[in-house]
Amino acid sequence: MTLERFTKDHEYVHVEDGVATIGVTVHAQEQLGDIVFVELPDVGRKVSAGEAIAVVESVKAASDVFAPLDGEVVEVNADLSENPALVNEDAEGKAWFFKIKLADGHAAEALLDRSAYDAFVAENG
DSSP, X not given: OOEEEEOTTSEEEEEETTEEEEEEOHHHHHHHOSEEEEEOOOTTOEEOTTOEEEEEEESSOEEEEEOSSSEEEEEXXXXXXXXXXXXXXXXXXXXXXXXXXXXSTTGGXXXXXXXXHHHHHHHHO
């Protein structure tokens, strides 16, 4: 079973078997505009929640992507290095950024569910 959660930094977190797949939400990519570059973390990097570990650049701005949870990067989406525009095409699907093996498999439950995230976006633009 996959647990779907979101952060107030406009990242999605899909957790399955203790591994979180993380990327930016459709809302985030709409705000950024055309994505031109993605910098991904190194596999094996240990991360803490709130730590900036990736960068997404658009024609408008560069934005940090944060680790939503503690763990270790176990995989990155190499397709984004060659085709960063994939984020604009399929932000919450094929354009995931990295996967983290979670230090605490239940920590993601504290993040926002879809309805809470949608309400956050509606209130904060």
